[in-house]
Amino acid sequence: MDSENEQQIKKTKHQNEKDDPINGFAQLPYEIAIDILSRLPITSLIQLSFSCRSLNTFSRDPHLVSTHLSRSSMNGSECLILHSDYPIHNQLHFLQLSDKKVRKIDTPFALSMHEFSIIGSSGGLLCLINTLFPESINLYNPFTRDHFEIPKNFEFKDKVAVYGFGFHPITKDYKVIRIAYHHLMATNSRGSRANNNRQLSEVQVYSRRSNAWQNKGVVPYRLERWSSPGVLLSGRLHWVSRRVKFNGRLERTIVSYDLADDLFDVICNPVSSSVSFWRWTSCHLAALDGCLCVVVPVPPGHVAFSIWIMKEYGVNESWVKEYTIGVHNPVSMISHESERHHIWRHMFGKKKVRVLCILKSGELLLEYREGDLPGFTRSVYKRDHALITPESHVFSLLPDWHDYLKNHTTEQIIGSTDKQPLLETPGEEVHYNQHGLLLLEGQGIYRLGDSWYPVQAGDAIWMAPFVPQW
Amino acid sequence: MVTTDEKGPLTAKKKSVIIRSCDGDEFLVSESAAVLSTSLKKILEEKEDRLIHLSDIDNKTLAMVIAYLSTHADDGLSDDLKRSFDQEFVSGKEFDVLKYLVLATDTLQVTCLCYTVAKKMADIMKNKLVEWVRREFDIQNDYTPEAEAEIRRLDAWAWDDRQLEDD
Numbered sequence: 001m002d003s004e005n006e007q008q009i010k011k012t013k014h015q016n017e018k019d020d021p022i023n024g025f026a027q028l029p030y031e032i033a034i035d036i037l038s039r040l041p042i043t044s045l046i047q048l049s050f051s052c053r054s055l056n057t058f059s060r061d062p063h064l065v066s067t068h069l070s071r072s073s074m075n076g077s078e079c080l081i082l083h084s085d086y087p088i089h090n091q092l093h094f095l096q097l098s099d100k101k102v103r104k105i106d107t108p109f110a111l112s113m114h115e116f117s118i119i120g121s122s123g124g125l126l127c128l129i130n131t132l133f134p135e136s137i138n139l140y141n142p143f144t145r146d147h148f149e150i151p152k153n154f155e156f157k158d159k160v161a162v163y164g165f166g167f168h169p170i171t172k173d174y175k176v177i178r179i180a181y182h183h184l185m186a187t188n189s190r191g192s193r194a195n196n197n198r199q200l201s202e203v204q205v206y207s208r209r210s211n212a213w214q215n216k217g218v219v220p221y222r223l224e225r226w227s228s229p230g231v232l233l234s235g236r237l238h239w240v241s242r243r244v245k246f247n248g249r250l251e252r253t254i255v256s257y258d259l260a261d262d263l264f265d266v267i268c269n270p271v272s273s274s275v276s277f278w279r280w281t282s283c284h285l286a287a288l289d290g291c292l293c294v295v296v297p298v299p300p301g302h303v304a305f306s307i308w309i310m311k312e313y314g315v316n317e318s319w320v321k322e323y324t325i326g327v328h329n330p331v332s333m334i335s336h337e338s339e340r341h342h343i344w345r346h347m348f349g350k351k352k353v354r355v356l357c358i359l360k361s362g363e364l365l366l367e368y369r370e371g372d373l374p375g376f377t378r379s380v381y382k383r384d385h386a387l388i389t390p391e392s393h394v395f396s397l398l399p400d401w402h403d404y405l406k407n408h409t410t411e412q413i414i415g416s417t418d419k420q421p422l423l424e425t426p427g428e429e430v431h432y433n434q435h436g437l438l439l440l441e442g443q444g445i446y447r448l449g450d451s452w453y454p455v456q457a458g459d460a461i462w463m464a465p466f467v468p469q470w
Numbered sequence: 471m472v473t474t475d476e477k478g479p480l481t482a483k484k485k486s487v488i489i490r491s492c493d494g495d496e497f498l499v500s501e502s503a504a505v506l507s508t509s510l511k512k513i514l515e516e517k518e519d520r521l522i523h524l525s526d527i528d529n530k531t532l533a534m535v536i537a538y539l540s541t542h543a544d545d546g547l548s549d550d551l552k553r554s555f556d557q558e559f560v561s562g563k564e565f566d567v568l569k570y571l572v573l574a575t576d577t578l579q580v581t582c583l584c585y586t587v588a589k590k591m592a593d594i595m596k597n598k599l600v601e602w603v604r605r606e607f608d609i610q611n612d613y614t615p616e617a618e619a620e621i622r623r624l625d626a627w628a629w630d631d632r633q634l635e636d637d
């Protein structure tokens with residue numbers, strides 16, 4: 001009499017059961033298997049996917065991928081993709097902040113894309129651009145090593161471009177935005193202001209879903225190249241415009257692009273009354289804790305900086321100055337061997353420090369840079385990171401990561417053509433002329449020769465000729 | 471219609487149902503508890519039958535599920551108490567037990583217990599070696615040694631230098 005009941009409550013089991021009857025995991029119903037796996041950290045998930053072939057296939061199930069993605073962004077399992085150039089050029093590393101381990105990620109696209117930089121990371125994919133042939137853009141999943149070159153459609157002759165990449169959680173589409181300006185205009189605008197408001201632009205948007213580029217007309221703002229790639233927040237990308245006449249004065253503004261409806265919009269900058277704001281190119285945008293923020297250098301000297309946060313997105317009155325961070329010199333920048341062959345570029349357009357994100361612990365993650373090789377666009381997570389708490393201004397390096405990197409990569413050097421830096425220069429930080437400095441604000445550590453000097457506001461330093469200094 | 475069984479006559483003030491496990495043992499459950507399981511509810515709605523035979527749930531697992539259902543059907547308990555009961559319920563259970571439990575709750579469609587157990591399983595599986603996963607799930611490694619070595623080489627970043635647990 002129970003046979004019917006049994007029938008009723010028999011449920012369809014996980015689809016792989018037939019393929020692999022020995023697999024105990026396959027006994028789990030599909031929804032539950034997804035639920036369990038989507039709760040695992042990415043490293044555990046990958047481990048699991050190696051247990052047998054059917055699980056490997058299952059780990060790529062689209063439903064699992066999207067559940068895992070939304071879950072890990074919700075519970076804030078923090079990880080960073082690092083793009084490093086030293087000791088080997090163009091290496092990708094994966095840093096899981098929970099265990100502070102750095103892991104090397106394969107770059108299977110390296111053959112077709114020898115030089116690249118990261119346009120963005122969103123929805124589990126990295127968007128990489130070939131820095132030598134910028135018409136070539138790849139989407140890459142660092143965990144499955146799947147990569148995909150998006151169609152080329154662009155002639156770069158005499159043009160410069162500003163980029164952005166993002167995944168929209170509602171439309172579930174990945175888009176790459178490219179805003180190109182004519183090169184002549186670009187050089188012109190540095191000297192003459194006559195053309196500033198009338199820059200011709202060309203907006204092109206690639207959608208992963210349609211796998212095609214679309215022309216979206218023009219944008220009436222001249223976006224700064226240093227604000228590329230755009231900062232992704234609330235389904236929108238954000239860049240900084242060049243200064244335009246606004247209320248009778250020259251102002252920069254924040255331009256946003258909505259990935260869902262493809263519209264540009266403008267956000268007022270937080271401190272339009274301040275003269276210094278935006279004059280310095282070392283200001284930049286960032287997304288902290290789901291809020292848009294701008295990083296502004298603090299006078300005098302403009303080495304220290306403040307972070308303004310837009311507490312409520314789109315509400316101009318909600319800008320708040322949240323942090324002010326003093327002068328720092330991370331230790332590893334000083335001891336790092338790459339000092340020997342880097343080039344100091346003139347300050348214009350070069351950002352020495354950049355705000356990356358805020359950690360669960362409340363610490364800010366900052367990126368320090370030593371200056372790129374000329375001709376290379378900036379990459380997202382590069383080189384060196386220091387943790388800074390707003391209260392103490394004390395920094396600590398991510399433990400072991402340089403050591404780890406060194407140990408890890410030495411084995412890989414054999415047989416690699418990448419070990420030579422592209423440009424070997426004698427440029428060490430040694431001046432033949434002597435000079436001094438007076439620290440006006442903040443604090444830090446200065447290194448002269450082999451000695452370390454903690455300095456704070458009011459201290460003066462005199463550097464004799466030929467003393468190596470950092 | 472009220473059925474009695476060898477465990478004694480029903481003195482219940484409330485309606486009850488009898489659930490039989492695959493081992494043949496029978497459990498008396500109040501209807502208010504039974505209907506928390508979507509599958510049981512459906513059966514009770516469609517049939518007068520008061521004896522339900524579950525052919526793929528064993529005694530031990532069924533007893534746990536019923537304990538859970540009874541606690542959650544108890545109107546005298548606050549939500550907080552029920553939540554802490556849930557925590558208690560999954561803690562300390564062996565992975566094997568949880569595996570049966572998750573299957574049973576899925577069959578019986580007790581959604582909230584199902585996800586509580588799934589979460590617990592995920593917690594246990596975190597940072598485990600692939601060998602552990604194979605053992606616990608009875609997974610036969612169908613990679614050839616060469617294929618496995620190749621995978622390990624390609625995805626070295628996921629393997630190396632990690633404090634993985636094998637027990």
